[in-house]
Amino acid sequence: RHNYWANRGIPSTPALPVIGHAHQLFLNKYPWEMFERDYKLHSRIGLYGRYEMFSPVLVVTDPDLLKQILVKDFDNFTDRRPFGSQPGSIMGSMLSNMSGEEWKTLRSIMTPTFSSGKMKRMFDYVCTNADSLVASCLKDAQNNLFLDMKDKCGRFTMDTIASCAFGIEPKSITNEKPVFAQKADNFFSMTPYKLVRFVLMFMFPKLFNALGLKADTADVDFFRDVVEKTIKSRQQNNRQRGDFLDLMLNARETNDDDENLSTKSANHVLTNHTVLAQCIMFLIAGYDTTASTLAFASHLLAKNVKEQQQLREEIQELVKKEGELTYHGVMEAKLLDACINETLRLYCPAATGERICTRPYKVPGTEVTLMPGDLVQFPIWSIHRDPKYWTDPETFKPQRFLPDNKTNITPFTFMPFGMGPRNCIAMRFAQMEAKVALAKLLLSAELQVVPRYEDIILDSNSFLLRPKDGQKIRVIPIKQE
Ligand code: HEM
DSSP states (O other): OOOHHHHTTOOOOOOBTTTBTTTHHHHSSSGGGGGHHHHHHHTTTTEEEEEETTEEEEEEOOHHHHHIIIIITGGGOOBOOOOSOOTTOTGGGSGGGOOHHHHHHHHHHHGGGGOHHHHHHHHHHHHHHHHHHHHHHHHHHHHOSOEEHHHHHHHHHHHHHHHHHHOOOOOTTTOSSOHHHHHHHHHHOOOHHHHHHHHHHHHOHHHHHHTTOOSSOHHHHHHHHHHHHHHHHHHHHTOOOOSHHHHHHHHHHSOTTOOOHHHHHHHHHOOHHHHHHHHHHHHHHHHHHHHHHHHHHHHHHHHOHHHHHHHHHHHHHHHHHHSSOOHHHHHHOHHHHHHHHHHHHHSOSBOOEEEEOOSOEEOTTSSOEEOTTOEEEEOHHHHHTOTTTSSSTTSOOGGGGSHHHHTTSOTTSOOTTOOGGGSOTTHHHHHHHHHHHHHHHHHHEEEEEOTTOOSOOBOTTOSBOOBTTOOEEEEEEOOOO
């Protein structure tokens, strides 16, 4: 049963009996490295096959084919593999884990959360929290040789998503015990038990359910309590902020008699349970990826002194021109954009992407017809570091993303937020949040590498790229003129 790829002329390295290539996940230091060896062997061809037990998986590395699958033929690949789908589970009801029409309807309800108008309104909340982050860094820098930037930035991203989307103020940045941030961190931190649980839930959902394991963990229950209280208080006060929570509650309460078809299907999708699930997803998803990005960016700039100074000068120039840091200024800053992009190229928090085939699909240029349920993976980490697309790929060179050079980048070789209609729904928000925090930090402080912490060490127990044991750097206040 491991002849599927050979019979169709698709390269595949020899599989082990029964388990196929599933063992690759455990042979490497990091999960995303399981693609490295086969990527190097087969990327010239643009695709290769592997097996998870007996199930064939197509790994796509060719940028044109990726564009085809993720964008042009998206209707054949609308879903990811089901994750945490148990009756009544919060995890299974999150947008990220939904499929088919339910996903489509919910995605269209949630998309306006990050419209340009809403982003501009959220900018002030982001700035307030970024100011608290900088103040906290400067204060702690007085008594500490170095700061843990992952911890600091995690508190910032938690406070920012909570205030922007829900009007909650956890005050994680100033709190000695930042419960919200700690709970979100717990969700992503893997112990060996959690890792096994995660692999079972992801790769062997039937076995996971048969063992009576629960998809929702205690951390999810904590956020369920927070969101339930927030919804109750908002309904009692009858106040509208025009934020994500209002958007969800208003869509849920739209009258059932409405003749508008899309509203009817929205009512069908939006139960109390699904509203709750999306809110919890935002609090959790809003925390880790952006915090790690900021921690990685701080470290890379601490290490690359020239780039750090050039970026500081760009931001100082902006502030001089506009009187303060404005939404427009932050979004237009070219080097700031390039530094965040280069950070995400080298350290993309979500290192692997995947889609499930939802309609039979003949893969262009091959004899393969994928059937509904077949899995397609794309190794983002390997593509981001492929010397075919990036000269000197291991080196931090933000200049690659400056407008003059950007046109040299092969489309679909840079995809830290995924691509196509099912890409990261909060991409523009995450970019704005990271840019504001980094800009404010650089205006007030110089970032330096700490001896013994010169390199980024990644957490090998995580499926997301996260710094292991935080990300330590030295923060030196800049004397204001
Ligand atoms: C630097 C920060 C972030 C990165 C690198 C990132 C990356 C990603 C990636 C790679 C995907 C999968 C896309 C695909 O399959 O094509 C994704 C999906 C998603 N992200 Fe993000 N993300 C970030 C921040 C956020 C934030 C702040 C939120 C929420 C507030 C968020 C919410 C989501 C959701 C809900 C999905 C699932 C979308 C769907 O299935 O329709 N992300 N993200």
